[in-house]
Amino acid sequence: MLNLSDEFQPMKNLIIASTSTVYGKGYLEYLLDEISELFKDSTEVIFVPYARPGGISHDEYTKVASKAFKKIDKKVVGLHTFSNPKEALANAGGVFTGGGNTFVLVTKLYQHDLLVPMREAIFKGLPYLGTSAGSNICGLTMQTTNDMPIMYPPSFKTLGVVPFNINPHYLDPDPDSTHMGETRETRIKEFHTQNASPVIGLREGSWLQVKQSDITLKGALTARIFEHNKEPYEIESGTIIDYF
Amino acid sequence: MLNLSDEFQPMKNLIIASTSTVYGKGYLEYLLDEISELFKDSTEVIFVPYARPGGISHDEYTKVASKAFKKIDKKVVGLHTFSNPKEALANAGGVFTGGGNTFVLVTKLYQHDLLVPMREAIFKGLPYLGTSAGSNICGLTMQTTNDMPIMYPPSFKTLGVVPFNINPHYLDPDPDSTHMGETRETRIKEFHTQNASPVIGLREGSWLQVKQSDITLKGALTARIFEHNKEPYEIESGTIIDYF
Secondary structure, three states, X not given: XXXXXXXOOOOOEEEEEOOOOOOOOOOOHHHHHHHHHHOOOOOEEEEEOOOOHHHOOHHHHHHHHHHHHHOOOOEEEEHHHOOOHHHHHHOOOOEEEOOOOHHHXXXXXXHOOOHHHHHHHHHOOOOEEEEOHHXXXXXXXXXXXXXXXXXXXXXXXXXXXXXXXXXXXXXXXXXXXXXXXXXXXXXXXHHOOOOOOOEEEOOOOOEEEEEOOXXXXXXXXXXXXXXXXXXXXXXXXOOEOOOO | OOOOOOOOXXXXXXXXXXXXXXXXXXXXXXXXXXXXXXXXXXXXXXXXXXXXXXXXXXXXXXXHHHHHHHOOOOEEEEHHHOOOHHHHHHOXXXXXXXXXXXXXXXXXXXXXXXHHHHHXXXXXXXXXXXXXXXXXXXXXXXXXXXXXXXXXXXXXXXXXXXXXXXXXXXXXXXXXXOOOOOOHHHHHHHHHHHOOOOEEEEEOOOEEEEEOOEEEXXXXXXXXXXXXOOOOEEEOOOOEOOOO
């Protein structure tokens, strides 16, 4: 989407989280220290509510995000409230894209022509938090989402802030299951029959911290890496993912 | 896709099954009696292998289908082996579309321009068996698939043989789950924030039998119906679905 010259040093600063919420905790609660650090220089964070989990309105969803950010004394403003959202993103001090339906999110981002300005701002150092669908769009494409295709986006290409695809809410196969639908691992293997990009299966409670060019797995859990024509394998928390 | 005049009496004859395989049984085993009856006048059944579960080749997948159909003395020929698949469908005595990835299946059907001839043949009485992805495409759109978007189809519109959408492998929420990803019910409710078509959640072991204009739920289980702006509800096996 952008032509970056070889000399360009990206100033990326992101948290790409599997989920907004871990079992038994409040919205964003497990990540509040990290978010506070990420947005330490941001007076205001723009919230992208387009993914609308469960069909919640943009206003209501922004209230949910605002409530969590209030705990770290940050003000949140919904991107949908700006008359010129492109300009708002270009001037933003911080952005948080919440989870929900990735097809709806990506369709709206294309409709408002926001993917390029968002990517440009992230490469210039905009602090960015993504959870679930908001993390999925940090990958090369949205093609490893778990969501239903309830809207038809103009393309599956996304921000490409990291050089791989993300599978949020990664779920291990249940050995006791009698369900015959595909496991997550089977689905990602099917992805690799059509696409060669690596995929990171991020379990709930894990996140990727991106600082400049370094991408580090964070949280208590391992993550599962799926590379084309290779057996999937686990990486430990703290691993720097610099080998794709 | 077709303009059907009011006088036209569709001669539909289909089995639209949630899954090819139920837990603990062989491929198609639980459906063999039904399939035998469906294809009783067909000397040869064309198999549509495009959905390629797990990335299996078209030839290998056709062998799997052939092996099951051999038990009811039916010959199976892969659609991919015909130089003119459109013509093959128009002249077919029976068609079986197997499961796998719905995005791959629908992309291939569009690439080969097969949706219209398949729909025309079905409305003229072509006996059709679908399982999983092959059932999903019988609905108005593929937008209630569970599959990953590993290919980008030209459209999400599908055969529209029944006046609703299908969610195969329908899965009830697990009350003991600590996973925070969306339940199937939540996903279908999200579908209804963008679309008004009814959705039938077909559990594994259930199928719809379509005979002319009658659509009947079959198998031992109830099915879950999701209508726009209504609470979801269950229907019993044997129910004729004539109220959409």
